[in-house]
Amino acid sequence: MSGLATPRLPADRPLRLVQVGAGGMGRNWLRTIAASEAAELVGVVDLNLDTARAALADLTAGGADDVVLGTSVAEVAARAGADAVVNVTVPAAHRVVNEEALFAGLPVLCEKPAAPTVAEALRQAAAARAAGQLLMISQSRRYFAALDALVGQVGQLGEIGAVDCGFFKAPHFGGFREEMDHVLLVDMAVHHFDAARRVIGADPVSVYCEEHNPGWSWYRGAANAQAVFEFDGGARLTYSGSWCAPGLETSWNGQWRISAERGTALWDGDNAPTVHVPGAGEGVAGAGSTAAGAGEPRQAEVVPREQEIAGALAEFIDCLRTGRSPETEAAENLRSLAMVEAAVASAESGERxxxxxxxxxxLREALAAEDRPEVRAHVEGLVTLPVG
Known part of the structure; x- marks a missing residue:
């Protein structure tokens, strides 16, 4: 639990949102907010107001005169009477935007990753605690109905021994991604690492990772990575991924196999997972399974839900209305980002x-950089330092 004191917002009207950032991903969020009956767009913030106007014009086929525009989060939110903020800026700008909103008394839903570094993410999580507001990170690939079904089935298989996730795509993005260092690990793998935390239901302990860049790669940085994570309780996650793998591509969610005490679960990343409990009778794989005969593989039932960023938005709204803490509250999300940073460190050092x-x-870096006593006090409470 986050321990935040965010007041519950009324359920008898839509949540009034200010969105910060109106670029490519920002337009996706604008469409998602517009499609939600539980949300209302009341303001847009962007350093380039022409970008904001163009995005709104495309959204509404004629502009939105009642949406407040500006370059200051706090100012636009005050003028628009906003309840909360959606931050869709680049990661390097997340802390400045989030902290301005949080200390203006506004909860924030922020695009992943929370920050370029774990130290920056720690400062943001601490600022949210100091402000008494919710900061939720939109790990959008947690929000898939088929993943819900997979987690439900795996939970009935007993102790998890091994989880294998393969991710193989060949996107030609152009632009900054093709010039990034550690491009696969930094820009994509956080989705799979975060999903693994949800599937395994435990926190990561350590990682050994190797990277390389095939000769045909169109990325400057390493587009391939293989990593082995140890989790609390002994489970291992084996991750193998590539962003320059043409042909027979996997889902964006990856392709999964979970081997556990009583059986195995498979998920192709898109469709209903399959579970096999050898020798089990009907019902052992859990309610919602389609019986195929005792001990035979069964396909799990998938219950429809809001997915991807629409799912993240729906959870954010529900948390603000009920007072519960989301799975990806900023402090809880730290270990997903730490998995990326640890994998990069392992690839660079060749060590576990x-x-x-x-x-x-x-933590030490965050404390050295943070000069606000009220935030420093909460930074110190987010990570436990070793004794001695």
């Missing part, structure tokens, strides 16, 4: 890296 070592180093 402990997740706690990354968190402790990040």
């Amino acid at each position: 890296v402990r997740i706690d070592d990354v968190l402790i180093a990040s």
Whole structure:
């Protein structure tokens, strides 16, 4: 639980939102907010107001005169009477935007990753605690109905031994991604690492990772990565991914196999997962399974829900109305980002890296950079330093 004191918002009207950032991903969010009956767009913030106007014009086929525009989050939110903020800026701008909103008394739903570094993410999580407001990170690939079904089925298989996730795509993005260092790990793998935390139901302990860049790659940085994570309880996640793998591509969610005490679950990343409990009678794989005969593989029932960023928005709204803490509250999301930073450190050093070592180093960096006493006090409470 986050321990936040965010007041519950009324359920008898839509949540009034200010969106910050109106670029490519920002337009996706604008469409998602417009499609939600539980949300209302009341303001847009962008350093380039022409970009904001163009995005609104495309959204409404004629503009939106009642949507407040500006370059200051707090000012636009005050003028628009906003309840909350959606932050769709680039990661380097997340902290400045989030902290302005949080200390203006506004909860924030922020696009992943929370920050370029774990240290920056720690400062933001601490600022949210200091402000008494919710900061939720939109790990949008947690929000799939088929993933819900997979988690439900795996929970009935007993102790998890091994989880395998393969991700193979060949996107030609152009632009900054093709010039990034550690492009697969930094820009994409966080989705799969975060999903693994949800599937396994435990926190990561350590990682050994290798990267390389095939000769045909159109990326400057390493487009391929293989990593082995240890989790609390002993489970291992084996991750193998590539962003320059043409032909027979996987889902964006990856392709999964979970081997557990009583059976195995498979998920192709898109469709209903399949579970096999050898020798089990009908019902052992859980309610909602389609019986195919005792001990035979069964397909799990998938219950429809809001998915991807629409799912993240729906959870954010529900949390603000009920007072519950989301799965991806900023402090809880730290270990997903730490998995990325640890994997990069392992790939660079050639050594196994402990997740706690990354968190402790990040804590020290955050404390050195943070000069507000009220925020520093909460930084210190987010990670436990070793004794001695």
